[in-house]
Amino acid sequence: MQTKIVTVKLNKHCYDIIIGSGLIAQAVSKIKHYLHQKSSHQIRLAIVTDKNVAAFHLNTLQTKLAENEIYTIPIIVEAGEQSKSFPILQNVIDKILVARLERGDSIIALGGGVIGDLAGFAASIIRRGMHFIQMPTTLLAQIDSSVGGKTGINSPYGKNLIGTFYQPQCVIADTDVLNTLPSREFRAGYAEMVKYGLINQPHFFEWLEKNWQKVFSKGPIQIEAIARSCQFKADIVTHDEHETGQRALLNLGHTFGHMLETATTYDSNRLIHGEAVAIGIILAHQFSEQLNLISPTVTQRIKAHFKTVGLPTQLQDIPGKLPDAETLMTFIAQDKKVSQNNLTFILTRALGQSFIAKNVSPNAVLTFLKQKLMKSD
Amino acid sequence: MQTKIVTVKLNKHCYDIIIGSGLIAQAVSKIKHYLHQKSSHQIRLAIVTDKNVAAFHLNTLQTKLAENEIYTIPIIVEAGEQSKSFPILQNVIDKILVARLERGDSIIALGGGVIGDLAGFAASIIRRGMHFIQMPTTLLAQIDSSVGGKTGINSPYGKNLIGTFYQPQCVIADTDVLNTLPSREFRAGYAEMVKYGLINQPHFFEWLEKNWQKVFSKGPIQIEAIARSCQFKADIVTHDEHETGQRALLNLGHTFGHMLETATTYDSNRLIHGEAVAIGIILAHQFSEQLNLISPTVTQRIKAHFKTVGLPTQLQDIPGKLPDAETLMTFIAQDKKVSQNNLTFILTRALGQSFIAKNVSPNAVLTFLKQKLMKSD
Numbered sequence: 001m002q003t004k005i006v007t008v009k010l011n012k013h014c015y016d017i018i019i020g021s022g023l024i025a026q027a028v029s030k031i032k033h034y035l036h037q038k039s040s041h042q043i044r045l046a047i048v049t050d051k052n053v054a055a056f057h058l059n060t061l062q063t064k065l066a067e068n069e070i071y072t073i074p075i076i077v078e079a080g081e082q083s084k085s086f087p088i089l090q091n092v093i094d095k096i097l098v099a100r101l102e103r104g105d106s107i108i109a110l111g112g113g114v115i116g117d118l119a120g121f122a123a124s125i126i127r128r129g130m131h132f133i134q135m136p137t138t139l140l141a142q143i144d145s146s147v148g149g150k151t152g153i154n155s156p157y158g159k160n161l162i163g164t165f166y167q168p169q170c171v172i173a174d175t176d177v178l179n180t181l182p183s184r185e186f187r188a189g190y191a192e193m194v195k196y197g198l199i200n201q202p203h204f205f206e207w208l209e210k211n212w213q214k215v216f217s218k219g220p221i222q223i224e225a226i227a228r229s230c231q232f233k234a235d236i237v238t239h240d241e242h243e244t245g246q247r248a249l250l251n252l253g254h255t256f257g258h259m260l261e262t263a264t265t266y267d268s269n270r271l272i273h274g275e276a277v278a279i280g281i282i283l284a285h286q287f288s289e290q291l292n293l294i295s296p297t298v299t300q301r302i303k304a305h306f307k308t309v310g311l312p313t314q315l316q317d318i319p320g321k322l323p324d325a326e327t328l329m330t331f332i333a334q335d336k337k338v339s340q341n342n343l344t345f346i347l348t349r350a351l352g353q354s355f356i357a358k359n360v361s362p363n364a365v366l367t368f369l370k371q372k373l374m375k376s377d
Numbered sequence: 378m379q380t381k382i383v384t385v386k387l388n389k390h391c392y393d394i395i396i397g398s399g400l401i402a403q404a405v406s407k408i409k410h411y412l413h414q415k416s417s418h419q420i421r422l423a424i425v426t427d428k429n430v431a432a433f434h435l436n437t438l439q440t441k442l443a444e445n446e447i448y449t450i451p452i453i454v455e456a457g458e459q460s461k462s463f464p465i466l467q468n469v470i471d472k473i474l475v476a477r478l479e480r481g482d483s484i485i486a487l488g489g490g491v492i493g494d495l496a497g498f499a500a501s502i503i504r505r506g507m508h509f510i511q512m513p514t515t516l517l518a519q520i521d522s523s524v525g526g527k528t529g530i531n532s533p534y535g536k537n538l539i540g541t542f543y544q545p546q547c548v549i550a551d552t553d554v555l556n557t558l559p560s561r562e563f564r565a566g567y568a569e570m571v572k573y574g575l576i577n578q579p580h581f582f583e584w585l586e587k588n589w590q591k592v593f594s595k596g597p598i599q600i601e602a603i604a605r606s607c608q609f610k611a612d613i614v615t616h617d618e619h620e621t622g623q624r625a626l627l628n629l630g631h632t633f634g635h636m637l638e639t640a641t642t643y644d645s646n647r648l649i650h651g652e653a654v655a656i657g658i659i660l661a662h663q664f665s666e667q668l669n670l671i672s673p674t675v676t677q678r679i680k681a682h683f684k685t686v687g688l689p690t691q692l693q694d695i696p697g698k699l700p701d702a703e704t705l706m707t708f709i710a711q712d713k714k715v716s717q718n719n720l721t722f723i724l725t726r727a728l729g730q731s732f733i734a735k736n737v738s739p740n741a742v743l744t745f746l747k748q749k750l751m752k753s754d
Contacts (some may be wrong), residue, residue: 012388090463097534125502128529128540129619152505157474163505164541242506 002220004227008147008234010241013167017147017230019223023174024061024135028068031133034169035070035106043070046096048119049110050079053137056180061110061135073099077118081266084118084153084160092122096130106131106169112138112185113145113273117163120151124166134171138181139189140274142173143196143229148237148247159258159266165242173230175223186216187310188274191253193225195281196232198302199249202352204228209305216309248356252346253280255332260315262331263322270319271312278311279318286377287368288347298351303377316376325369329362379597381604385524385611387618390544394524394607396600400551401438401512405445408510411546412447412483420447423473425496426487427456430514433557438487438512450476454495458643461495461530461537469499473507483508483546489515489562490522490650494540497528501543511548515558516566517651519550520573520606525614525624536635536643542619550607552600563593564687565651568630570602572658573609575679576626579729581605586682593686625733629723630657632709637692639708640700647696648689655688656695663754664745665724675728680754693753702746706739 003020018030035043045065049058054076062072075095077083096107107130109119116134123132136146152163178186193215197205214221233250240247257273257280264270285299303313315322322328332343343360380397395407412420422442426435431453439449452472454460473484484507486496493511500509513523529540555563570592574582591598610627617624634650634657641647662676680690692699699705709720720737 086463086467093532093539094534097532097538121502125498125529125539125541127538128527128542150505152502155470155474157471161474161504162470162502164502165505 002223004223006227006230006234008167009238010149010167015168015170017171017173017234019142019173019175019227019230021174021176021218021223023172024057024177025064027061027135027172028064028070030172031106031108031170032068034131034133044073044099044101045070045106045108046073046075046099046101047108047110048075048077048092048115048122050077050083050112050115052079053111053115057110057137057177061108073101077115079114080268081114081154083114086153086162089118089122089153092118093126096122096126101126101130103127103130106133108133108135109146109168110135110137112136112141116141116146117150117152117160120149120166120168121153121163124151124164129166132166132168134168136171136173137177139178139186139226140192141189142175142178142226143189144192144233146171146173147230147233149241159261171230173226175218175226178222179218183310184272185274188272188278190215190309191274191278191281191306191311193229194302194305195250195252195277196229198281198348198352199232199252199346199354200352201232202350204232205302205305205352212305212309246356248344249346249354252348252354253277253282253284255343255345256280256283259328259331260318260322263328264318264320275312278306279313279315282306282313283368283372284346285348286372287345287365288349290364290368291347293347293349294351298348301351314377315372322373325366325373328369328373329366332365333362379600381600383604383607383611385544386615387544392545392547394548394550394611396519396550396552396604396607398551398553398595398600400549401434401554402441404438404512404549405441405447407549408483408485408547409445411508411510421450421476421478422447422483422485423450423452423476423478424485424487425452425454425469425492425499427454427460427489427492429456430488430492434487434514434554438485450478454492456491457645458491458531460491463530463539466495466499466530469495470503473499473503478503478507480504480507483510485510485512486523486545487512487514489513489518493518493523494527494529494537497526497543497545498530498540501528501541506543509543509545511545513548513550514554516555516563516603517569518566519552519555519603520566521569521610523548523550524607524610526618536638548607550603552595552603555599556595560687561649562651565649565655567592567686568651568655568658568683568688570606571679571682572627572629572654573606575658575725575729576609576629576723576731577729578609579727581609582679582729589682589686623733625721626723626731629725629731630654630659630661632720632722633657633660636705636708637695637699640705641695641697652689655683656690656692659683659690660745660749661723662725663749664722664742665726667741667745668724670724670726671728675725678728691754692749699750702743702750705746705750706743709742710739 006017107123109116123130134146136142149167152160155161215225257276260276347357348354383394484500486493500507511523513519526544529537532538592602634653637653724734725731
């Protein structure tokens with residue numbers, strides 16, 4: 001099956017995202033030239049992964065590397081958002097320092113967004129920067145978090161408040177891993193793919209409406225959808241690596257989404273990131289309706305597609321009780337996308353015509369949230 | 378008295394080092410254009426400092442800022458190397474997040490190298506990068522650690538093993554603070570100034586030999602010496618921001634120096650950084666003698682100057698017992714300047730002609746250390 005390559009061209013650094021089937025087993029050939037060959041010693045690298053991913057894929061990767069005389073130090077953390085914390089970060093760093101890995105040595109992040117964020121952050125601050133290779137194992141990580149160089153951990157005061165911009169040497173997205181991904185995780189990642197269409201590519205949204213079943217199955221259409229998503233994100237990141245401008249468009253659905261993740265205390269039984277984004281996208285469109293920016297038919301069309309693929313679309317789809325609107329607002333205010341106490345939202349003028357709206361009135365948001373909590377659509 | 382400005386020109390960022398008398402009191406005018414003016418709100422910024430510095434200078438700075446309606450959040454840590462740790466870092470980060478400072482807001486580092494490294498590291502990883510202003514209050518920080526953008530904390534496995542390259546918005550070096558600096562601290566900073574001469578500016582070393590008494594006193598020669606030092610370091614950093622090449626020359630005396638700091642467990646009663654560097658510089662020259670690179674007269678001249686100003690020059694000048702040579706070697710091996718198990722040292726071919734020597738034999742170093750432990754010069 002065809003392998004696709006998307007190149008991320010940044011000012012001072014350029015790297016490839018390689019997308020295709022069977023890439024974990026072929027990883028050695030892809031990464032070998034990034035590895036620091038010691039004159040008289042074995043190549044050594046660390047693999048940061050979580051327990052779930054380790055069970056499926058670690059052995060394959062380690063075996064293939066060992067066959068090529070690359071010695072690996074596996075660092076296995078608990079699966080889930082709680083691993084993006086200071087204690088776990090310190091633990092990962094200590095293990096890498098104890099193994100005496102050096103500045104030119106590499107850390108592989110084998111896992112989803114949590115692993116990429118954690119391992120990437122560790123790589124960026126150990127010895128002021130080690131080499132770093134992403135091997136994303138979820139759809140979300142393959143199309144979103146592994147592209148663009150955001151790393152970080154959570155603080156008790158909010159998500160991703162501590163981190164760096166740090167680019168990998170390369171990203172290797174093996175689409176075979178998606179076979180072992182729970183379908184709920186796949187759907188959640190798919191919400192971010194739809195988001196790319198809704199930002200400024202209505203044709204991509206239409207293409208997804210027609211082809212989503214093939215995107216959900218192994219094959220060339222799936223690889224194409226992932227490659228198009230990576231290309232889209234890479235283009236935005238290329239123009240705005242440090243999120244001072246248009247990169248903020250990628251936050252479509254995310255201000256409401258993060259609010260919901262905080263409200264559900266990141267309890268994955270209730271809500272996972274992509275589900276929060278799906279509901280957030282619908283809320284951003286409904287809020288745009290209220291400001292007379294779009295007609296309800298736009299929102300309805302997106303909502304219908306989310307329902308078809310099995311994604312939640314409203315507050316009432318979240319199991320359990322949510323806090324009141326005033327409490328939800330405090331979660332928005334601590335979000336790092338708040339600039340100087342004016343609320344910034346990504347709103348939209350039509351299907352696939354999103355824009356950055358600054359100076360959104362907190363009162364208007366509060367009233368809107370009260371309505372949405374009151375009754376389901 | 379004249380103010381001198383050294384501009385650090387990096388690829389993507391350019392900033393000024395401002396050196397002169399009375400600058401803390403004038404800080405507002407120097408930093409105002411770096412501060413994020415909120416439309417309807419006060420400017421707020423954090424000042425990270427230590428207890429010793431706070432007692433002398435915090436009130437002046439806060440009062441001047443308050444007169445200009447700039448609200449400050451002071452974050453005061455214990456003085457000393459032990460503040461470069463994960464728990465203190467977390468504490469600083471938490472206080473900044475609790476105060477709801479945002480990405481465009483600033484953190485001022487008011488203190489010596491420890492404060493600059495700690496606050497700079499915090500600034501680099503909070504919200505993926507806040508603004509950062511250095512106000513160095515020791516000679517060492519003014520001529521060395523505040524220039525060049527290295528930030529970090531220590532790990533149980535070694536010094537500065539966790540950190541980032543992160544540049545400030547500006548550096549404000551008020552030479553008046555040097556009046557309150559203990560003379561031992563001043564001398565230690567002076568060792569780094571001598572180092573700049575010994576790297577590749579023999580004329581600057583000669584100038585220091587002649588003018589050192591004026592450098593040790595308030596006045597234009599002191600300001601000139603600091604400005605020349607900053608300019609020298611800025612030039613090296615400009616050509617090699619991320620230490621992939623010639624920046625390593627700045628490590629003259631530091632491989633032995635760090636070894637001695639580890640050996641004395643960073644106990645400032647026994648040894649402080651600049652003193653370790655002074656002894657390290659002499660050791661690097663003596664080791665160069667052994668390799669027949671220089672004649673003993675070069676070392677003798679430097680040693681005489683160090684003795685004149687009151688700096689230590691040999692292992693026997695360190696109070697207390699040192700570990701044996703084998704143990705000292707293990708400290709060198711964990712140093713981050715070790716690349717791929719070959720030892721790298723900065724050695725010299727003449728007075729002020731240092732070079733990067735790779736593939737130095739660990740056995741030669743071991744034998745040399747045994748000799749030096751055995752008897753004083």
